[in-house]
Amino acid sequence: MRPYDAFLLVSFGGPEAEDEVIPFLENVTRGRGIPRERLAEVGEHYFLFDGVSPINQQCRDLIAEVRADFSANGVDLPVYWGNRFWAPMLTDTVRQMARDGVRRVVAMATSAYSNYSSHRAYLNDIAAAREAVGPEAPEIELIRPFFDHPGFIEPLVEHTRQALDRLPDDKRTGARLLFSAHSIPTAMADASGAPGQGYGSGGAYAAQLEEVARMVAERVGGGHPYEVVYQSRSGPPSQPWLEPDVNDRLEELSKEGAEAVVVVPHGFVSDHMEVKFDLDHEARETAAGLGIAFERALSPGTHPRFVQMVRELVQERAEGAEPMGLSGLPLCHECVADCCPQKR
Numbered sequence: 335m336r337p338y339d340a341f342l343l344v345s346f347g348g349p350e351a352e353d354e355v356i357p358f359l360e361n362v363t364r365g366r367g368i369p370r371e372r373l374a375e376v377g378e379h380y381f382l383f384d385g386v387s388p389i390n391q392q393c394r395d396l397i398a399e400v401r402a403d404f405s406a407n408g409v410d411l412p413v414y415w416g417n418r419f420w421a422p423m424l425t426d427t428v429r430q431m432a433r434d435g436v437r438r439v440v441a442m443a444t445s446a447y448s449n450y451s452s453h454r455a456y457l458n459d460i461a462a463a464r465e466a467v468g469p470e471a472p473e474i475e476l477i478r479p480f481f482d483h484p485g486f487i488e489p490l491v492e493h494t495r496q497a498l499d500r501l502p503d504d505k506r507t508g509a510r511l512l513f514s515a516h517s518i519p520t521a522m523a524d525a526s527g528a529p530g531q532g533y534g535s536g537g538a539y540a541a542q543l544e545e546v547a548r549m550v551a552e553r554v555g556g557g558h559p560y561e562v563v564y565q566s567r568s569g570p571p572s573q574p575w576l577e578p579d580v581n582d583r584l585e586e587l588s589k590e591g592a593e594a595v596v597v598v599p600h601g602f603v604s605d606h607m608e609v610k611f612d613l614d615h616e617a618r619e620t621a622a623g624l625g626i627a628f629e630r631a632l633s634p635g636t637h638p639r640f641v642q643m644v645r646e647l648v649q650e651r652a653e654g655a656e657p658m659g660l661s662g663l664p665l666c667h668e669c670v671a672d673c674c675p676q677k678r
């Protein structure tokens with residue numbers, strides 16, 4: 335797949351044993367000003383699962399499918415994997431690629447949207463890893479945010495229908511769809527996207543989330559009321575983050591007489607800890623306490639259409655083709671130097 339000689343999956347990383355939880359959280363939060371209580375609290379989420387985050391295995395599963403898809407379709411790129419915060423660490427992977435003689439890499443982040451945490455932070459960490467490896471490090475180009483690619487949208491549609499089917503028969507009609515994404519500081523949200531893309535003061539992230547929710551709900555059909563909610567807030571209470579929180583919204587919906595919800599984690603690509611704990615554990619419990627029937631749609635994960643999308647994004651980039659998206663929102667060909675700055 336000229337001009338590239340390797341594909342790299344870049345992910346967040348997560349612990350896989352109890353004694354890895356605290357060192358992992360220290361890596362994530364270094365220099366972040368996250369309150370100690372929040373760290374201890376998040377540590378408990380991981381201990382509830384014996385210290386094992388599902389995210390690494392989900393990356394291994396995705397890579398296995400991508401390798402099979404590449405070889406079935408004549409894409410002859412070796413596949414590498416590096417994480418920002420836990421083994422296999424990105425810097426080690428970049429060093430290995432240098433040893434293997436890799437010169438030019440096309441990389442994809444396990445993150446579909448435009449904002450500092452989902453996009454710029456990946457670019458920065460790639461730059462830092464190359465810097466650490468030195469002049470032998472390959473060039474690494476990051477695939478653009480892919481939030482409205484059919485390979486992301488179609489699995490969400492199918493998974494939302496399946497979740498609706500799991501609701502009790504008498505609660506399905508009129509069930510509400512809550513599309514849930516990671517909250518970020520509102521200053522970071524306002525600055526998300528690239529200058530000149532015309533997203534306005536609310537920024538790209540919220541607009542992209544709103545549009546994906548609309549497209550998925552429309553394709554699911556059935557006239558279900560839908561809205562975007564946020565989850566997994568951290569940071570000090572004094573700092574504004576995107577709202578409403580999924581749990582607060584469930585409380586309000588209960589007062590409005592809602593009987594059933596399907597939560598769609600459209601802000602994520604796999605069912606990692608933020609989904610397993612914050613939705614399957616916490617939000618489910620909130621809904622149970624309110625007597626609201628609750629189902630959670632699967633994230634794209636290793637859905638075959640999502641796997642195919644990885645190849646399509648590699649091909650799009652290799653060929654310099656127009657970026658493909660279903661929404662009509664502005665898409666980047668390449669990431670510009672000043673998109674998605676860190677603001678908090």
Ligand SMILES: CC1=C(CCC(=O)O)c2cc3nc(cc4[nH]c(cc5[nH]c(cc1n2)c(C)c5CCC(=O)O)c(CCC(=O)O)c4C)C(CCC(=O)O)=C3C
Pocket residue numbers: 346347348349359362363366368372373376387388389444445446449451452516517518519566567568569601602606607608
């Ligand atoms: C937008 C976004 C995504 C989605 C896009 C993407 O995937 O990149 C995401 C994903 C993830 N976030 C994850 C875990 C954590 N995120 C934290 C903290 C933070 N996340 C933020 C944003 C996001 N996070 C922000 C603004 C912070 C505050 C600190 C900072 O400004 O950086 C903390 C610290 C404790 C806490 O405060 O919660 C943890 C442990 C995991 C791993 C899950 C697993 O182990 O399975 C994943 C996939």
Ligand SMILES: [Fe+2]
Pocket residue numbers: 516
């Ligand atoms: Fe996070």
